[in-house]
Amino acid sequence: KNEVEQSPQNLTAQEGEFITINCSYSVGISALHWLQQHPGGGIVSLFMLSSGKKKHGRLIATINIQEKHSSLHITASHPRDSAVYICAVSRGGADGLTFGKGTHLIIQP
Amino acid sequence: EAGVAQSPRYKIIEKRQSVAFWCNPISGHATLYWYQQILGQGPKLLIQFQNNGVVDDSQLPKDRFSAERLKGVDSTLKIQPAKLEDSAVYLCASSLDRGQELFFGEGSRLTVL
Numbered sequence: 001k002n003e004v005e006q007s008p009q010n011l012t013a014q015e016g017e018f019i020t021i022n023c024s025y026s027v028g029i030s031a032l033h034w035l036q037q038h039p040g041g042g043i044v045s046l047f048m049l050s051s052g053k054k055k056h057g058r059l060i061a062t063i064n065i066q067e068k069h070s071s072l073h074i075t076a077s078h079p080r081d082s083a084v085y086i087c088a089v090s091r092g093g094a095d096g097l098t099f100g101k102g103t104h105l106i107i108q109p
Numbered sequence: 110e111a112g113v114a115q116s117p118r119y120k121i122i123e124k125r126q127s128v129a130f131w132c133n134p135i136s137g138h139a140t141l142y143w144y145q146q147i148l149g150q151g152p153k154l155l156i157q158f159q160n161n162g163v164v165d166d167s168q169l170p171k172d173r174f175s176a177e178r179l180k181g182v183d184s185t186l187k188i189q190p191a192k193l194e195d196s197a198v199y200l201c202a203s204s205l206d207r208g209q210e211l212f213f214g215e216g217s218r219l220t221v222l
Contacts, residue, residue, distance in 0.1 A: 004151075030208060042113075042215040043152075043200065086151060090208065096142060096165055097211065099151030 003027050006087050006100040014108055019074040021103045023087030026068065033097060034061050034072045035086040043086070046072070077107045111135065113214035115201050121220045127189035130217045134182070134203030140164075142211070143176055143186050144200040152200055158184060159207060191221045 005024045013019055023032070034046040047054050047061040049070075054061050058077075063070040074081055084104050088097040114133040122128050134141050139160050144152035155174065157164040161181035169176065173192070178184040188195055198216040 033211070035213075043202075043213040045210055045212065048210045088151070096154035096157050097152075099153070101149075101151050 002100070003098050004087055004089055004100040006085075006103050008103060009101065010104045010106075012106045012108065013077060015078060017077050017107075019077050019081070019105065019107075021072045021085050021087075021105070023070045023072070023100060024068060025070075025087075025089050027089065027091055027098070029089040029091055031090040032063055032070050033088045033090070034070075035088060037084045037086060037102070039083075046085075074105075079107045079109050082106050113201055113203050113212055115199075115214035115217050117217055118215060119218050119220075121222065122191055123222050124193055125190040127187065128191055128219060129188075130186045130199050130201075130219075132184045132186070132201030132214060134184075134201070135212055137205065138203035138212070139181075139206050140204045140209070141178055141184050142202040142204075143184070144202065146198045146200055146216070148197070155186070155199075164207070188219075191219075193221050195219060196221045 003026050007022050031048050031050045033048050035043045036046050037043045049063050058075045060073040084102040086102045087100040116131050141158045143155040145155050146152040155169045156166040156176045158178040161178050176186045198218045200216045201214045202211045204211050
């Protein structure tokens, strides 16, 4: 079993829909990261959080430390949000991130 | 502010040849990471530097991979000899210090034929 599990693996939605991507982890962490990767492009950090909730524009990230679960929400989705969204964790005592396999999101106009 | 720079963006080589990738982190960032991302998978940490010292290279295949960050700024990752399974995107990332937010470069895509 992977230490970081994401769901769904693939998601296709219509423009304007509310999107939720989930991440569960099985190890102790110091922080959880949500990252965005466009086809052929590099990775952009969206959020780094260790508790509660963060909001940036139309993106919202939440984390429940007790349940070892995090969600990334996109409100009023747009085709330019189409990308792979990756959940990654920083483990206590180790700095390098442990990555999930990513969620491939397609927003259709 | 300039981001993390990587080169080359693309490289095609034949198996058993050698290749080198270069990374220049954001100015002032002490921590530098090299990740390998095979198609369809999440990135895997190869090596982490703190300034010019190695923090973690436990997943680096040391029989063929080497990396250095001699002056604690830019870094090179070398593969010699390359195997077919080394085909991947090699991502460099940096952070101000350990445990801080990571900033990624565009990656270097390697195809081994």
